[in-house]
Amino acid sequence: MKKRLVGLSLAVGTLAITAALSMGSAQQTAATCNIKAPSSPTTINVFGFRFPMMEYYFNAAEACSKENLTVKSSFLQPAQYETQVNTALATGGSPYQILHVNPRLVADWGSKGWLLPLNSLIAKYKRTYNLDDISTKLIANTTLGVRQFAIPVNFNTQVQFFRKDVFAELDLKPAKTLDELSAGLETLKKAGKTKYPMALALVGTGLGAEFHSNYAALGGVWFDKNKKPVFNNANGLKAAQAIRDWLEFMPPAVLNYNNDDVMVALQQGDVALSKIWITRASAMEDEKVSRVVGKIDYAPAFKMVAGGLGANTAEGDALAIAASSKVDSDLAFRIIMEMIGKTNQLNAANFGMVSRDSIATNPTLVAKNRAWVAAASNARQAVPLRAPVPYQSIANTILSNELRLALVNKTDLKAALDLAAKKIEDEMRVQGFIK
Amino acid sequence: MKPREFWAFVSPSVVVMTVLMVFPLFTTIYLSFFNFNFGVAPKFIGFLNYTRILEDSRFWSAMQFTLFYMAVSIPIQIMLGFGLALILNEITALKRFFISLYLVPYIVTPVVGTLAVSWLFKDRGFITWLLSNIGVNIQWYADATAARGLLIGYGIWGAVPFIMLMLYAGLQAMPADPIEAAIMDGATWWQRVRFVMIPYLRPIFIFIGMVNIMDAYRLFDSVAVMTQGGPGNATATIMYYTYSVAFQEQLLGRASASIVLAVIVIITLLYPFLRQTYFDIVGRK
Numbered sequence: 001m002k003k004r005l006v007g008l009s010l011a012v013g014t015l016a017i018t019a020a021l022s023m024g025s026a027q028q029t030a031a032t033c034n035i036k037a038p039s040s041p042t043t044i045n046v047f048g049f050r051f052p053m054m055e056y057y058f059n060a061a062e063a064c065s066k067e068n069l070t071v072k073s074s075f076l077q078p079a080q081y082e083t084q085v086n087t088a089l090a091t092g093g094s095p096y097q098i099l100h101v102n103p104r105l106v107a108d109w110g111s112k113g114w115l116l117p118l119n120s121l122i123a124k125y126k127r128t129y130n131l132d133d134i135s136t137k138l139i140a141n142t143t144l145g146v147r148q149f150a151i152p153v154n155f156n157t158q159v160q161f162f163r164k165d166v167f168a169e170l171d172l173k174p175a176k177t178l179d180e181l182s183a184g185l186e187t188l189k190k191a192g193k194t195k196y197p198m199a200l201a202l203v204g205t206g207l208g209a210e211f212h213s214n215y216a217a218l219g220g221v222w223f224d225k226n227k228k229p230v231f232n233n234a235n236g237l238k239a240a241q242a243i244r245d246w247l248e249f250m251p252p253a254v255l256n257y258n259n260d261d262v263m264v265a266l267q268q269g270d271v272a273l274s275k276i277w278i279t280r281a282s283a284m285e286d287e288k289v290s291r292v293v294g295k296i297d298y299a300p301a302f303k304m305v306a307g308g309l310g311a312n313t314a315e316g317d318a319l320a321i322a323a324s325s326k327v328d329s330d331l332a333f334r335i336i337m338e339m340i341g342k343t344n345q346l347n348a349a350n351f352g353m354v355s356r357d358s359i360a361t362n363p364t365l366v367a368k369n370r371a372w373v374a375a376a377s378n379a380r381q382a383v384p385l386r387a388p389v390p391y392q393s394i395a396n397t398i399l400s401n402e403l404r405l406a407l408v409n410k411t412d413l414k415a416a417l418d419l420a421a422k423k424i425e426d427e428m429r430v431q432g433f434i435k
Numbered sequence: 436m437k438p439r440e441f442w443a444f445v446s447p448s449v450v451v452m453t454v455l456m457v458f459p460l461f462t463t464i465y466l467s468f469f470n471f472n473f474g475v476a477p478k479f480i481g482f483l484n485y486t487r488i489l490e491d492s493r494f495w496s497a498m499q500f501t502l503f504y505m506a507v508s509i510p511i512q513i514m515l516g517f518g519l520a521l522i523l524n525e526i527t528a529l530k531r532f533f534i535s536l537y538l539v540p541y542i543v544t545p546v547v548g549t550l551a552v553s554w555l556f557k558d559r560g561f562i563t564w565l566l567s568n569i570g571v572n573i574q575w576y577a578d579a580t581a582a583r584g585l586l587i588g589y590g591i592w593g594a595v596p597f598i599m600l601m602l603y604a605g606l607q608a609m610p611a612d613p614i615e616a617a618i619m620d621g622a623t624w625w626q627r628v629r630f631v632m633i634p635y636l637r638p639i640f641i642f643i644g645m646v647n648i649m650d651a652y653r654l655f656d657s658v659a660v661m662t663q664g665g666p667g668n669a670t671a672t673i674m675y676y677t678y679s680v681a682f683q684e685q686l687l688g689r690a691s692a693s694i695v696l697a698v699i700v701i702i703t704l705l706y707p708f709l710r711q712t713y714f715d716i717v718g719r720k
Contacts, residue, residue: 083682083683086685087473089473090474112474112475204683252577252578253576253577256576256577261557261558398684404665404667408579408666409667430470431470431475
C-alpha cells in the first residue's frame, strides 16, 4: 500500500511537471512579432480563457514586447473571465485592451457598445495582413449589423471524440442520430470497457448550450417574433429529455464538469465518448499527459433526427478591442494582426483549426489532423447560433438554472421549461425588452 | 478627556468607516430600489427587487444552507479549537512544532487551499482514489450530502487554528490561583475545565462566536471554487447566491436587495452576542 502511495505521489508530481512543460511548448514555438514599438512606454493587456491554442496566440502576443512596448497576457476560467470583463467594461475604463470573445460575447458586449467596431482598422490593414483569407462565415459571427467587433482566430465546433479501440472491439460506429447514440451508450455501459460511457461539459451555462444544440437540431427557436420565449414546447422537452437520458451514462458529477474535466476524463481513459470542442483534440495526442495517444478518433456530431441538422454549433473564438481602452487602438489592432499572422496560424494549427481558409483547408494539414475532417462536416450540418440579442444571456442563465435543478432533483422537465420561460419573460419585462 | 480631544482622536476612524462602510451600505440600499445592471441606466422600480428575491426559491435554499452550515460547523469548530488549545496548554514537548502544524490551514491563501482540496476530492482526486481502494465510493460533487459535508469539513479545517490560537492565548494568560485553588479543593481535570477555565474564557468564546458567525455567514470562496453551488442549489450560500445574481445574471440592483436582506439577517443573528458584549462592558442597569 505504502509503495502504491509513493508511486502515485510520484506519478501526480510527474504529471504536473509534464503539464507545465507542455504549456511551455506553446511559448517556444511562438513566431517573432514584427511590430514597431511605440515612441512612449505602452502596456497592452491581453485577457482570455485558457485552452491550448489560445495559449499559443497569447504567447505570440507577448512576443511583441520590445523596447517601449510591453504585452502582458492572462487567463481565467470562462465563467470567471466573463464576470471580470463584464465588471471592467461596465466601469468605462477597461484595464484590458485585447479581449478574447466568442459570438455570444460579441452579441452581448458589442450591443452595449463595450467593444470597438473594427471596420475602419480592417479597411486600413486588410491588404497588409491579408484579411481576405479569414473565413467569411467566421467573420459573420463577429459582426452585428454592419459593424465587425472582432477578428476570428479559430474555427471551433463540438465533434464526437471516441475511443476507436473500444468501438472497434464492440463493433460500434460513431452515432449519426440520437437513436444510434442511445443504442451505442447502452452497449458501452454493458461492456464496461471504460469507467463511464460518455462525458459532456455541463457546468454553468454549458447546460444551456447543450440544450440549444439539441433543441436547434430539432428545428427549435428560443423566441417567437414577439420576443416571447417558446422553447417550452415538444421539441424543447425532447432536447431536455435527451440530456436527462444521457446522465445515466455519464459520471455522476458531470453537471459540474467543465471542458477541462471532460478533456481529462478522455485523456485518462475514463470515458469512451464525448462531444467536445475540436480545440481539445491536440491534447489527446500529448503523450506527456494522455493515456489514449493514437486511440481517439473523431466524427461529426450526431443529428437529433435523421436528415436534420447536427447537434452542434459552428463558431469560433475571436479577439476584440475594448472600446473604453485608453491605449492606441491602432497598436492593439496590429498586435492582433501579428497574433493571427500566417506563420503564427500555421503554428497554432498544431492545436486546432485556425481562421485562415488557406490553412484550415490545406490538404496536408487536413490529412494530418483527423479532427478537422469531422469539423468540416460539422460546419455543413451546424445549427444556427443563439440569436445575437441582448436578452439571450438572461434566457441562457435562467434556463440553465432551472434545467439543472430539474435534472438534479429529478423533477418534471416540462414544468422546469415552463417555469424557465415564465421567469425569462418576467425578467425581460422588468429589463424593458418587452412590455 | 475633553470632547474636542475625543473627536480629534476618533475622527480619522469615523471618516474611514464612513467612506468604506457606511457610504457603500447606503448606496447598496439605494440601488436595491433600482433596476440596475452593467451598461444600462438605473431605473426606479420600488420594492420589485425585494419581491423577486423573496419569491426566488434559490434565495431560500441558499439561506437554509447558510444557516445549516453555521449551525453545524461553528459548534464543532469551537469544540475542536478548545480541545486543541487545552492539549497545547498541557504539553511541554514539541509545543512550537504543533502550533506551526495547526496554523498551516490558517496561513494558506484561501483560494489556493480550496483549489488544492477540491482537486483531492474530484473524480480522479487522491482522497477519492484512496477511499475507493477501501470500497468507499463517494461522489463528492454529485451528491448533495457529500458536497455539503465536504464544505463543512473544509470550513472546520480552516477555522479551527484561529480559535485554537485565541483560546490558547487566553489559557496562557489565565492566573494560576483559581486553578491551584480548584486542585486543592479536589477538582478533577474536567471539573477544572468546566467550572474554572470555561467561565474565565467566556468573553473570548463570545468574541469567537461572533467572528465565526460572521465568517460562516459570508462563506463564498470555497463554494465558488469547489461546488459552484451544486449539485443543483444544494451548496449555494447566501453570498454565492448574491454573487450569481450580481455577476452571472448581471442584476446588480437585485443583488443589492439580496445583500440588504442578508445584512438584516446577520444583524438579527448577532444581536444576542452584541447585547451580551455591551452588558459585559457597561454592566446591567
